[in-house]
Amino acid sequence: MPRSRSLRLLPLLTLTACISGPTTPTGQVPSTPVEIAPPAGTEWYRHAVFYEVFVRSFQDSNGDGKGDLPGLISRLDYLNDGDPSTTTDLGVDALWLMPIFDSPSYHGYDVVDYERINPDYGTLEDFERLCAEAHRRGLRVILDLVINHSSSQHPWFVESASSSTSAKRDWYQWRDNNPGWKQPWDAYSTTQTWHARNGAYYYGVFWGGMPDLNFKTPAVREEAKRIAAFWLGKGADGFRLDAARYLIETGSGTGQADTPETHAFWKEFAAHVRQVKPDAVLVGENWSPTSSIATYYGSTDKMPGGDELPLNFNFPLAEQMISGIQRGNATGIAAKLAEMARVYPAGVADAPFLTNHDHVRIATQLGGARGQLVNAASLLLTLPGSPFLYYGEEVGLANGTTNNDEAKRTPMPWDASSSGGFSTSAPWFSFAPGRESANVAAQTSTSSSLLSRYRDLLRVRQSSAALERGGLTLFTPTSGNSLTLAFLRTLADERVLVVHNLSDSSATAGPFNLAESTAEPLFTDSGATYLSEGSSAGRVILPARSTGIWRLR
Template structure:
């Protein structure tokens, strides 16, 4: 659930590369000073999610099976082979390892983030049997399923809230937060907002930080905490492999202002839930939505001493990196991206798994942010799929799906364009919301399938390369290029054990040279190279390469 204004920060934790391009180009080569934390360390755990590529699905917009214009679970099942057909010998599927389903519980809203019943599937999407069959079919193809689990708040229509509001003596009164008056708290992401957070009901006020239709649950209440853990166990038994946790940093309040976010009580509950989930299903994952600064996101991993990768939330979405990826690509400046990677290395706990993304359902789609520029879109996927952690892809991103034409959130969640027809192959009826521009002009699956230089083919190929090279998924990262000023190339090395993989991206439209890079090895095996990317060669002072505009090269360095 996106706050109306994100809080983001770019810090100046940088280091200076110690070699320069003899042709007068950017700095390249060198290492951070000894003992610094400027590099991202290899992932500590071995669970499936630490080397997975995850695909975010809005079921309502993915595939309609019954002609009512709304996507559903049977429709999703019919498209699973597109995502992963379960056969590693084929290469015409996307090859993702897991699905993240946006809310599928009963809800009065199209988006589902105001839940009415945490145990039932929204009838628009099908039945519990459909959901369980979807999990079975995904598992049969080697994919895991992550479910959106919204426990910061419920719907005002949830029976818990109806009972809580009925009387001050209600047994569930303390399942929500009540007071005799409006406490005047501001929305924490916008202290100047006039939007109320306390709402009048039956002579008292309840707290709902997002709006009156979504009252905040009071996770201080032991009975509610146990109910949330029971629900987690229930869905794990029904086949899910983890949960995405909405609005995670706003869970438990201790007062207004700074007491509304990132409290010690919030961290304590996530540790409690994480321990419960590990006990029920040891390899299940929790993914935190903590839209904040890089140093603050780092705290949500928890302690790493006894639980490799952290005892709180093992994955946390990297919103600041997403912002810098978009900014760097639009400014033709890789230093914006490099500086963020260095900052992550300096503040993230050792061995944790990042969760990078380009955009998600709360953000203007990447194709639109990048000005519909084909080169920038090509660079974006190459960057995302060569970074450490567990990358998340937003449905349709792989075909360049743009934002819709309206200014509401629905425009970020338009139907999936399977083909270039008016109904897009999505439905035989009238789509619940209009398609984004471009779906009839080539931004669709059918038009890009089998086309070697299409964006879809690029996603498929880079996912294959990532899967075939564990250093790209679980390895550490060391930045080798400039972190300040203007830099058109980003170079880094991914390391796992004795394996070193060099990755170089040109984020400009013009050709560029990189090097010398002071790295070991005498030969280089090409894992991926765009057309007109030159051969990586070794001179006396290091590795050198020339790249075409928006070109990417990936090489395994060998003795």
């Protein structure tokens, strides 16, 4: 696609928000525009769109009511059929598989064998076939690698617990007495993290069934690197790193998270992974404030994009996006983008998302409100970085009716039949309510459906280098109230203006002082209008909960 001519920004950028209906106070635009640089480096993962899959809930192939790897293979064409000329696939670039290793639990975060596929899901040969079929379509596959802890049933721990003189005693942390540490993510926690076994106490920050591995022990470090190399050799393209900030403890409280020793190991691990497979990705789960997340990129002095974890989930931005959509006010999102611009190392790639397997689903949080779900999709797929979708978000899948984590991970509804197109027998867990309309078949051929919006936005994103891997210039104020979020996405000579209306009223954004600009619509909801006001300014009119995307020339 031809790229636009260079667009010069005038020295002074101004923004006002005008709305129909009650007058709303407007925040102040920073005198210096907020700028986020394009990601450095050319690796595929710095601009890919990822899709998180809970294999148990995606597609059953053998009628046991549990999803499996052959079932996932049978649905790959839904995710990406490998043909850019078709429009029936979702169009994502990569899959993140929640834990698939052998485990006694339904969720798999307590591993008993790091080299064996959970028998519910299939075999190692099934995994290799999945990678081959995904790669044939241009899809990458990353695995949930859970090495902060193992299952208490893992042979390593069984041996470690057997005797104080066990050869693997120091593979886990043991004390003669209970130091009384609490869980570090809750200042008011009363939950114990040291657990009694055979006359001693071992450390398990989450619970006693998941004892923490001791990464101060060189043999543990080498084993983790060997396991990573094993799966990279089987076709994996990288790893999502569970509980990455809790790896190495130096004491209670602040010594249980984000320690220098933890950062040092991830740098060591990242260097090893790059050596084995140079374009493999590591994605950190560091559920913490923005300033803490920023440290997990490591140093950019010698490694573009950072020498530690090249992608890190942006939990604070997810919270602000959902809050802004609910309140109809974009300034919280703008403030979070401004904070990222200040504290993230220049040139790193963000990993934005809406919800994942640990959250109440976005459709439930937003009460199923279509306009708000439309906003959520539009925001996620137009911000910089590598966005992550949680399976079912694209059809508005809600939470189940229980209060446990299983309700966040219910079976994927492929159609409205009693089986949901998921299995020929009763599913392992009940479907979420609302699947009569929140299913793939009902939305596939409907141009106004949520699924169609995700597909359309993904294709628009992939058609524009600026949207896919460009930087950002923010136009929205970072305080007060603004019904619209407006920003410019830029790469080389391509400039794309994006404006979202997060309110239930029509809104006008601008004027934007942009020199030499004419606007080519890339994606506009009905009624979304760009009004040119001479050679150097433009104004945007947006109906409620709508989006407009224009390439400026």
